[in-house]
Structure formats: C-alpha cells, structure tokens
Amino acid sequence: MPHFFLNKRLIILLIGIIILVSLIGFSLRDRDNISRPEQFVKDVVGFGQSLVAKPAHKIAGFFGDMKELQNTYTENKKLKVRLEDVARLEKENVELKKENAELREALDKKESLRDFTPIQATVISRTPDRWYERIIIDKGKKSGIKPDMAVITSKGLVGRVISTSEMTSTIELLSSDNTKNRVAAFIQAKxxxxxxxxxxxxxxxxxxxxxxxxxxxxxxxxxxxxxxxxGGIFPKGLDIGTVEEIVLDQFGLSQTAYIKPSAEFYDFEHVMVVARSMHTGDNKEEE
Structure with a gap:
C-alpha cells in the first residue's frame, strides 16, 4: 500500500511538471491575445516589480549621488592643493626671477670694476634695532673683507663695512642717521x-x-x-645717484643738494664689497 501512494505521488508530480512546461511553452508563443489568467499573473508581477523597483532606483540613485558628491569633494581638495602649489610656484618664480636679475646685473657690474676687487656676498639679516641702518652679510675676514670697504649693489653704492668677524660683516647703509657716515663725492657737470x-x-x-x-x-x-x-677709502666712480633739488643751507653760506639714490636701501639680497686696488693719498674724508 505505501508503494502505491509513493507511485501515485510520483505520477502526480510528473503530470504537474508536464502541465507547467506546457503552460510555459504556451505562454512563450507569439500571440496577439493572452488569456485572462496570464493577464492577471502579469499584472500582479508587474505591480510587484513597480513596488520594488521605484524604491530600489531611489536608493541606488541616493548612493550614486553620495558617491559622486564624495568624488567631487575629493577632486576639489586635489584642485585646492594644486592651486596652492601653483601660487607657491608663481611666488618662487617671481623671487627667482628677481634674484636672477640681481645676479645678472651684479655680474655685468663686476666686469666694469677695474679700479677695485669685488667680493660677492649675500644679505643674511638686518639689525632689528637699526632695520633701516645696518645689514649683515655672509662674508667676513676669511674672504678678505675689512672695515671701511665700500658696499654696492648692481644699482649703486649702499654703504660701507663697519665691522667684521671671520664669517660675517656688518654694513652701515647710507640711509643711516650716523652723521659721521660721510662719502667724498662729485657731481658730473661741465x-x-x-x-x-x-x-x-x-x-x-x-x-x-x-x-x-x-x-x-x-x-x-x-x-x-x-x-x-x-677720501682714500672708496674707489672713484661708484654710482651714488642723481641731483633732485638744490637748496641753500640755513646760514646761506653754502648749498645742499638732495640726491635721489640709484640703489634701493631696503629691498636687496645681493651685494658686492669692493676693495681699492690702489690707495692714493692718506687724507680720508669718509669716517
């Protein structure tokens, strides 16, 4: 008896499979009209798909937007870093161009210094309490620099050496308030x-x-x-500036000329210390 029921169940299963396959084959045929059960099943399935598909698309779109926003944020960070790098490079480029121009002008000037020996140097600091009066350069006694030597840039005279160490020298600028900082000069007239x-x-x-x-x-x-x-200290012919104005002194006994400096006293990095090749005379007007 049990074997009969087992065979009966097997027969029912096989018949069900045959009917299902037949229905699938029937539904897959190209037809103009479909049966009502098929319509019902398709409508139910379509409705279910629409219920699932819309939220799924929205969720997928949300995560897609989040990913795109994250990518945009990352790209913006990279662009900001690049812009900062570009700005830094532009600044460095300007500084390098300026330094290159100074060095080129200094080299051109060096070729014309026939009456004295130039020593190239770089400004390393300014004395804090005398910012507009003194600078310190990276050459000293070891390089042959001595007190009272003239100091020039590619534009003209800026000052003189007042003290030295083995590796550095202190320069007093012409813009100093020191009344003893005098330079013998002449105006090129007829x-x-x-x-x-x-x-x-x-x-x-x-x-x-x-x-x-x-x-x-x-x-x-x-x-x-x-x-x-x-004066016996500064070589002859170093450029100082040009006459801008002539005024009488307070007693009316002599004239004072206002000289526009050729050199910039506050914005330079490279200088040359010049030592006279020959000393003519012992009379010194510069102190």
Whole structure:
C-alpha cells in the first residue's frame, strides 16, 4: 500500500511538471491575445516589480549621488592643493626671477670694476634695532673683507663695512642717521663739483650732499653723482645717484643738494664689497 501512494505521488508530480512546461511553452508563443489568467499573473508581477523597483532606483540613485558628491569633494581638495602649489610656484618664480636679475646685473657690474676687487656676498639679516641702518652679510675676514670697504649693489653704492668677524660683516647703509657716515663725492657737470654725502632725509628718501659752493650755478637737476675717491677709502666712480633739488643751507653760506639714490636701501639680497686696488693719498674724508 505505501508503494502505491509513493507511485501515485510520483505520477502526480510528473503530470504537474508536464502541465507547467506546457503552460510555459504556451505562454512563450507569439500571440496577439493572452488569456485572462496570464493577464492577471502579469499584472500582479508587474505591480510587484513597480513596488520594488521605484524604491530600489531611489536608493541606488541616493548612493550614486553620495558617491559622486564624495568624488567631487575629493577632486576639489586635489584642485585646492594644486592651486596652492601653483601660487607657491608663481611666488618662487617671481623671487627667482628677481634674484636672477640681481645676479645678472651684479655680474655685468663686476666686469666694469677695474679700479677695485669685488667680493660677492649675500644679505643674511638686518639689525632689528637699526632695520633701516645696518645689514649683515655672509662674508667676513676669511674672504678678505675689512672695515671701511665700500658696499654696492648692481644699482649703486649702499654703504660701507663697519665691522667684521671671520664669517660675517656688518654694513652701515647710507640711509643711516650716523652723521659721521660721510662719502667724498662729485657731481658730473661741465666741470666737476665736489662735496660730501653726509646725511639722509627720511621723509624725502634722499641723500644730502653738503658744503657745495654757493656760486655754483652749473649744478642742475638730473646730473649724476659719484664717489670721487678723494677720501682714500672708496674707489672713484661708484654710482651714488642723481641731483633732485638744490637748496641753500640755513646760514646761506653754502648749498645742499638732495640726491635721489640709484640703489634701493631696503629691498636687496645681493651685494658686492669692493676693495681699492690702489690707495692714493692718506687724507680720508669718509669716517
């Protein structure tokens, strides 16, 4: 009896499979019309798919948007870093161009220094309490630098050495308030007019050339002013500046010329210390 029921169940299962396959084959045929049960099943399945598909698409879209937002954020961070790098490189490029121009001008100037020996140096600091008066360079006694040597940039005279160590030197600028910081100079006119650079006007940012004869009418605005070499310290012919204005002194006994400096006193990095090749005379006007 049990074997009969087992065979009966097997027969029912096989008949069910045959009917299912037949229905599947029937439903897969190309037909213009489908039966109502098929319509019902398709409608139910389609409705179920729509219920599942819409939330699924929204969830997928949400995670897709989040991923895209994360990618955008990452790209923005990378772009910001690149922009910062570009800005840094541009700044470095400007500084390098400026330094290159200074060095090129210094090399050109070096070729024309026939009366003295130039020593190339770099500014390493400025004295904090005398920012506009003194600088320190990276060359000293070991490089042959001595006190009272002239210091120039590619533009012109900026000061003189006042003290040295083995590896560094302190330079007093022409813009210093030190009244003893004097330079023998001359104005290039039809015939040279000699005087002393002795002082600096902070307001006008000009050097003062004092003790000029009052009857010297040949002094004109725009004439060049150079070191005369008569003091026995500075070589002759170092560029100082140009005449900007002529005024009488307070007693009316001499004239003072306001000299626009050729060199910049506050914005330079490279200098040359110049040692005279020959000393002519013992009389020293610069102190």
């Amino acid at each position: 015939s040279s007019v000699h005087g002393l650079i002795a002082g600096y006007d902070r307001d006008k940012k000009m050097l003062l050339m004092k003790d000029l004869p009052i009857d010297e009418e040949k002094i004109k605005k725009g004439q060049s002013v150079k070191t005369s070499g008569l």
